Amino acid sequence: MTHIDNIRKAFFMKGQNISEIAREFQKDRKTIRKYIYQEDWNTRVKVEEVKHTFPKLDPFKADIDQWLEEDKKARKKQRHTAKRIYDRLCEKYQDKFNCSYRTVAGYVAMRKKELYQDNSCRLPLEHIPGEAQVDFGEADFYENGTLHHGFYLNLSFPYSNVGYTQLFKGENQECLFQGLKDIFEHLGGVPRKLWFDNASTIVKLSKNGERKLTDAFLRFKQHYGFEAVFCNPASGHEKGNVENKVGYHRRNLLVPVPRFERLEDFNRELLRLCDQDMHREHYRKEASIAELFNEDRKALLELPTVPYEVAGYITVKTNAYAKFSLNGGKHLYSTAPKYANSRVLVKITAHEVIPLDESHREIVRHQRLYGDNKQESMDWLPYLTQLSRCPGALKYSGIYSMLPDPLREYLDGLSKSERGKALKALAVLCTKSSFEQAVNAVAEALLYGVQDLDSLVAIHNRITGITPQLEPVKIPEGVPELTAFRFNAEDYDKAFLKGGANLC
Secondary structure (H helix, E strand, O other): OHHHHHHHHHHHOOOOOHHHHHHHHOOOHHHHHHHHHOOOOOOOOOOOOOOOOOHHHHHHHHHHHHHHHHHOOOOHHHOOOHHHHHHHHHHHHHHHOOOOHHHHHHHHHHHHHHHHOOOOOOOOOOOOOOEEEEEEEEEEEEEOOEEEEEEEEEEEEOOOOEEEEEEEOOOOHHHHHHHHHHHHHHHOOEOOEEEEOOOOOOEEEOOOOOEEEOHHHHHHHHHHOOEEEEOOOOOHHHHHHHHHHHHHHHHHHOOOOOEEOOHHHHHHHHHHHHHHHOOOEOOOOOOEHHHHHHHHHHOOEOOOOOOOOOOEEEEEEOOOOOEEEEOOOOEEEEOOHHHOOOEEEEEEOOOEEEEEOOOOOEOOOEEOOOOOOOEEEOOOHHHHHHHHHOHHHHHHOHHHHHOOHHHHHHHHOOOHHHHHHHHHHHHHHHHHOOHHHHHHHHHHHHHHOOOOHHHHHHHHHHHHOOOOOOOOOOOOOOOOOOOOOOOOOHHHHHHHHOOOHHHO
């Protein structure tokens, strides 16, 4: 550009003609004339030509592009690899396909980058104390030796990077509310603003993108007074802090696979471990997480004075066996014989399913079933109690066919009066241990060939390890007191020393 500027100075300022300038700068006269009379000096943006990459693949690129486009609708682990595309091209074109695997792999890598690269802009967010984010993760655990595929709720505070988690057997509405409630009560306050994804349990998205919150979530939100914010669909990065916390909690609190007796006890332990975890330095700020969390605590809302009951209520129809089903008929629960073929109000929490009578009193209490396989929760105590009152009707009731084989065989060998006593005894054994252990005692009694109740109770106590409590013996009035017997060995010693002469 300096060279051009000197040419124009020579013409406009020094008065040299075009021939003189051409000789001085050794340029063609047309070039000199172009620079002198040029009017548009705007910058010319060069358009880079698209390089024709992998030309040998040109006849086959349409197939590759089509397969990669179709992959966008498939699961990530079921998409084409470069090797699979190479094999398909070999199968389809056979001898006509003359490209190497490296050529195919290079083109596939380039096209995948174009198809899947994220060009959206990420803006750094300023996190305010007292705001939190919510999300679920998946994790297995053992409760009483039984493996469950569970879910754990994560609540994180982006300002301080503090996180809390609670483990459940599902990720339904009751689990969400119960987990948040337990964390709120542990903290002694409520975050002012909570960020959620668009979980179907609490929000319904219409085709035009409008959100409609469920009535239950609205009641929960109003009770605790927090503001609910929802991310855009498929935009988990908008609550990236809790997304990272999901992985952190799994690696640090749920590995190895947890084993415990009661889920509620383990959740209290998780809250304690989360408290301990904040005593470390923040990854970016020059302060400990605990110190930063003090600012979060100051911004929390107060807990409501009235406790929130995390439960849903539905009315169900029972069948002829007084059972009802939930989860699309996959989970079956019992009530009591008197509620057969009737409508029953059921209270559902995160952990329990509780049928209620007409006065809203508990009939029985079941552990809530989870999973997509068919399961049944049966409480036999109401059925045994009912049958013990009318043992003669046992064989004519639908309950008889539901009883396990050992129990039916045992009851068939008893008289009518003995059958009523046996059913009462079985009901008592169920309250002491469980119906399964009572049936095990019956099965063992049949092996020994005994049917009396005392033997049945003794076998049950041995199986369950229950030591019977013996009541103190009361001596009736009128029984005379006996003189205490005292043993004196001296008389025997004297007799033995004399050789037994005095004994004759």
